[in-house]
Amino acid sequence: MINITFPDGNIRQYAAGTTSLDVAKSISEGLARVVLAASVNGEVRDLSRPINSDATITFHKWEDKEGKQTFWHSSAHLLAEAIEALHPGTKFGIGPAIENGFYYDIDTGDKPLTFADLPAIEQKVLELARQKNEYLRSEVSKTDAIKYFTEKGDEYKLELIDGLQDGQITFYQQGNFTDLCKGPHIPNTESIKAVKILNLAGAYWRGDIERAQLTRVYAITFPKQKELDEYLVLLEEAKKRDHRKLGQELELFMFSDKVGSGLPLWLPKGTAVRQRLEDFLKKEQIKRGYQPVITPHIGSKKLYVTSGHWEKYGKDSFQPIMTPQEGEEFLLKPMNCPHHCEIYGYRPRSYRELPVRIAEFGTVYRYEMSGELHGLTRVRGFTQDDAHIFCTEDQLKEEFLGVLELTRFVLAKLGFDNFTAQISLRDPNDKAKYIGTDENWRKAEQAIIDAAAEVGLNTVTAFGEAAFYGPKLDFMVKDALGRSWQLGTIQVDYNLPERFNLKYIGADNAEHQPVMIHRAPFGSMERFMGVLIENCAGKFPLWLSPEQFAILPVSDKFVEYSYQVKQALEAEDLRGVVDDRNETIGRKIRDNELKRIPFLLIVGEKEVEAGTVSVRKQGEGDQGVVSVAAFAEMVKGML
RNA sequence: GCUGUUGUAGCUCAGGGGUAGAGCACUUCCUUGGUAAGGAAGAGGUCGUGAGUUCAAAUCUCAUCAACAGCUCCA
Numbered sequence: 001m002i003n004i005t006f007p008d009g010n011i012r013q014y015a016a017g018t019t020s021l022d023v024a025k026s027i028s029e030g031l032a033r034v035v036l037a038a039s040v041n042g043e044v045r046d047l048s049r050p051i052n053s054d055a056t057i058t059f060h061k062w063e064d065k066e067g068k069q070t071f072w073h074s075s076a077h078l079l080a081e082a083i084e085a086l087h088p089g090t091k092f093g094i095g096p097a098i099e100n101g102f103y104y105d106i107d108t109g110d111k112p113l114t115f116a117d118l119p120a121i122e123q124k125v126l127e128l129a130r131q132k133n134e135y136l137r138s139e140v141s142k143t144d145a146i147k148y149f150t151e152k153g154d155e156y157k158l159e160l161i162d163g164l165q166d167g168q169i170t171f172y173q174q175g176n177f178t179d180l181c182k183g184p185h186i187p188n189t190e191s192i193k194a195v196k197i198l199n200l201a202g203a204y205w206r207g208d209i210e211r212a213q214l215t216r217v218y219a220i221t222f223p224k225q226k227e228l229d230e231y232l233v234l235l236e237e238a239k240k241r242d243h244r245k246l247g248q249e250l251e252l253f254m255f256s257d258k259v260g261s262g263l264p265l266w267l268p269k270g271t272a273v274r275q276r277l278e279d280f281l282k283k284e285q286i287k288r289g290y291q292p293v294i295t296p297h298i299g300s301k302k303l304y305v306t307s308g309h310w311e312k313y314g315k316d317s318f319q320p321i322m323t324p325q326e327g328e329e330f331l332l333k334p335m336n337c338p339h340h341c342e343i344y345g346y347r348p349r350s351y352r353e354l355p356v357r358i359a360e361f362g363t364v365y366r367y368e369m370s371g372e373l374h375g376l377t378r379v380r381g382f383t384q385d386d387a388h389i390f391c392t393e394d395q396l397k398e399e400f401l402g403v404l405e406l407t408r409f410v411l412a413k414l415g416f417d418n419f420t421a422q423i424s425l426r427d428p429n430d431k432a433k434y435i436g437t438d439e440n441w442r443k444a445e446q447a448i449i450d451a452a453a454e455v456g457l458n459t460v461t462a463f464g465e466a467a468f469y470g471p472k473l474d475f476m477v478k479d480a481l482g483r484s485w486q487l488g489t490i491q492v493d494y495n496l497p498e499r500f501n502l503k504y505i506g507a508d509n510a511e512h513q514p515v516m517i518h519r520a521p522f523g524s525m526e527r528f529m530g531v532l533i534e535n536c537a538g539k540f541p542l543w544l545s546p547e548q549f550a551i552l553p554v555s556d557k558f559v560e561y562s563y564q565v566k567q568a569l570e571a572e573d574l575r576g577v578v579d580d581r582n583e584t585i586g587r588k589i590r591d592n593e594l595k596r597i598p599f600l601l602i603v604g605e606k607e608v609e610a611g612t613v614s615v616r617k618q619g620e621g622d623q624g625v626v627s628v629a630a631f632a633e634m635v636k637g638m639l
Numbered sequence: 640g641c642u643g644u645u646g647u648a649g650c651u652c653a654g655g656g657g658u659a660g661a662g663c664a665c666u667u668c669c670u671u672g673g674u675a676a677g678g679a680a681g682a683g684g685u686c687g688u689g690a691g692u693u694c695a696a697a698u699c700u701c702a703u704c705a706a707c708a709g710c711u712c713c714a
Contacts, residue, residue: 200709201708204641204711208711209640214642215642218709244706255706261706307714334714337714370640370705371711373706374707378713467714518714552674557671583672583676584676587675589673589674590674593675600674614673614674
C-alpha cells in the first residue's frame with residue numbers, strides 16, 4: 001500500500017500502481033468526470049499514469065491553470081490530427097499550450113494554408129473529438145522514434161528527437177495521430193466540445209530568423225460551446241479598448257504618412273493628459289531629490305562611440321546627420337544617458353554630493369524595424385521619463401529601493417495593480433552578448449535581487465533579458481489583448497561610468513567610480529499613455545481627464561447661463577466645455593457620454609432660476625440637481 | 640526585417656474592366672427640444688503611390704509606401 005497526501009493534508013492509502021484517475025474516482029464519480037490531469041509530487045501528469053510510491057496529489061480541472069494547459073496541449077494534438085487528415089503530408093513543428101489557447105507550427109509544403117481552409121479544419125477537429133479517442137502514452141527508444149518519423153518524413157520532429165536522450169522519449173497517440181511529446185494529456189478527446197482557429201501567422205522554426213518559416217495556427221478550445229461564445233465576445237470587447245482605436249475616437253493622437261511611420265502626433269486632448277502625467281511625476285521627483293536638466297535632441301557621433309552604442313546599434317539606427325563641415329556627424333539621440341554622463345562629469349564630484357540624480361523628460365529616436373511598430377507602444381520617436389542616478393556602491397541598494405518605491409507609487413496612482421515585476425539577468429550561456437566584468441555583473445544582479453526581495457516585490461526572473469550593459473528590473477503590464485509591454489524600468493550600470501571615466505572624490509581623498517542607475521517609472525510617455533488608455537478604456541481618472549465636465553444647455557436660451565457656469569467652475573480650477581450646438585438634449589448627452597467626459601451638467605429653465613446644475617456622471621446616469629458651488633466642491637473632493 | 644492580410648469620402652464600410660455608393664460626421668435651413676441618435680436639403684473622393692496590360696483600369700499584373708496579425712528584435 002502507498003500513502004497519498006491530498007492538498008488539505010488528508011492522507012489515504014491505495015494499492016501501489018493505482019492511477020490518479022482511480023484516486024479521483026475513489027473520492028467521487030463527479031470529480032473523476034471533470035478532472036483533466038493531476039500533479040503528483042508537484043509534476044503535472046496524465047491521469048492514467050500509475051503511482052508506485054507515497055505521493056502528494058493535486059487534481060487539475062478546467063478551472064485551474066494546469067487543467068487548461070493540459071486541455072489545450074491535448075487540443076493541439078487533435079488539431080494536428082485534423083490538419084493531417086485534411087492536408088496529408090503536412091509536417092509538424094511544435095504545438096504547445098499558450099496563455100489563451102494553443103498553437104501548432106506546421107509546414108504544408110507548397111500549398112500554404114489559407115483562412116478559407118479553416119472552417120473545414122474546425123469541423124474535422126470536432127468530428128475527431130466525438131470519436132472519443134483516448135490519449136495513449138508510450139515510451140519509445142530513440143532508434144524507434146527516429147525510425148517512425150523518418151518513415152513519416154517529418155524532419156522537424158527528427159530534429160527535436162536529435163536533442164533528446166534515449167530513454168526519455170515518449171509518444172502520445174490519439175486516433176490516427178502519433179506525436180513526439182512528453183505530455184501530459186487529458187484522458188480522452190471527448191471533453192473537447194468547441195474549437196475556434198483564431199489566427200494564421202508565420203513563425204520561424206525554433207525562433208531562428210535564418211531558418212524556415214512555418215505556418216503557426218493559433219486556436220482555442222473549450223469543454224463547452226457556451227464558453228467559446230463568451231470568450232469570443234470578450235475578445236471583441238477587448239478590441240474596443242485598443243488604444244489605437246480609442247486614440248482616434250477620443251482625438252488623443254494621430255499618425256501621418258507624411259511625417260513618417262512610428263512618429264505619433266499628439267492632438268490637444270492627448271497632450272493635455274500627457275502633460276498632466278509629466279507634471280505629476282516631475283513634482284514627485286523634485287520631492288525625492290531629482291535635479292531636472294535639459295539636453296539637446298542630437299549629439300556628436302563621438303559621444304556614442306564613447307558610450308559604445310555606436311558600435312552596438314549604429315548600423316541599425318537613424319543614420320548620422322551631416323553638416324557643411326567635412327567629417328562632422330551628429331546622431332539623433334537614441335537615449336539620454338551619454339548626455340547625462342557628460343553633465344555628471346563636467347566638474348569634479350565629491351562623495352558629499354552623491355547621490356546625484358539627473359532627470360529629464362528626454363525625447364529619443366530609435367529606428368525600430370518596420371514590423372515592430374505598434375500604435376503608441378512601439379514607436380520610433382518617444383519621450384522617456386528618464387533619470388540617471390550616480391551613487392556610491394554603498395548607496396546602490398538604497399537608491400534602488402527609492403526608485404522601486406517611486407515606481408510602485410506611480411503605478412498605484414494610475415490604477416495599475418496588475419503588473420509583473422521581471423528581473424532580467426544575463427543569459428549565463430552567452431556572456432559574449434554583454435559588456436562589463438563578471439564581478440560587476442554579479443554585484444549588480446545581486447543588488448537588484450536583494451532590493452526586490454527587501455520590499456517583498458513579487459518577481460519573475462528572466463535569464464537573457466538583461467540590457468547589454470547591465471541587469472534590470474522591469475514592470476510589465478498587459479494591453480487590452482493580453483500582450484505584455486514593459487513600462488517602468490530600473491537598470492544598474494557599471495559600464496557607462498567606466499567608459500565616460502566618471503569619478504568622485506571619496507572621504508579617503510582618492511578617486512572612485514560611481515555606479516549608475518538608469519530608471520524610468522513610466523518607461524516612455526507614449527507607451528505608458530497607450531497602456532493607460534487601454535487600462536481605463538478611455539475613461540481617464542478625473543485629475544487626468546482632458547475635460548472634466550461638459551455643460552449641456554437644454555436649448556439655446558440657456559447658452560449664456562452655461563458659459564457663466566463654465567467660468568465659475570474654471571475659477572475653481574476645473575476644466576470643461578459648453579456643448580452649445582443646436583441639438584436635442586438627448587443627442588448632446590449621447591455624444592458627450594461617448595467622449596468619456598466624467599460629468600455632464602444639464603441646464604435649463606429650472607437650473608437658471610435656481611443657480612444650479614443637473615449632474616450626470618459618465619456611465620452612471622442622472623445624479624440629481626446641485627448648486628454650482630456644491631458641484632465644484634464635490635469634484636474637488638474627488639481629485 | 641520575415642510570412643500573411645488589408646488600403647475606396649473625416650470615420651465605419653459596400654461595390655467592382657465601361658470614368659464611384661451607404662450610414663455616421665460636416666455645412667445650411669427648419670425645429671427650442673429635459674437625461675444615450677429630431678427633420679430636410681447640400682457639400683465632400685483623380686478608389687494609398689508609381690509603372691504595366693487594355694480601345695478602356697478604382698477594378699487585372701508588378702513595384703513601392705502604409706496599416707493590421709504573428710514571428711524576430713527592443714539601448
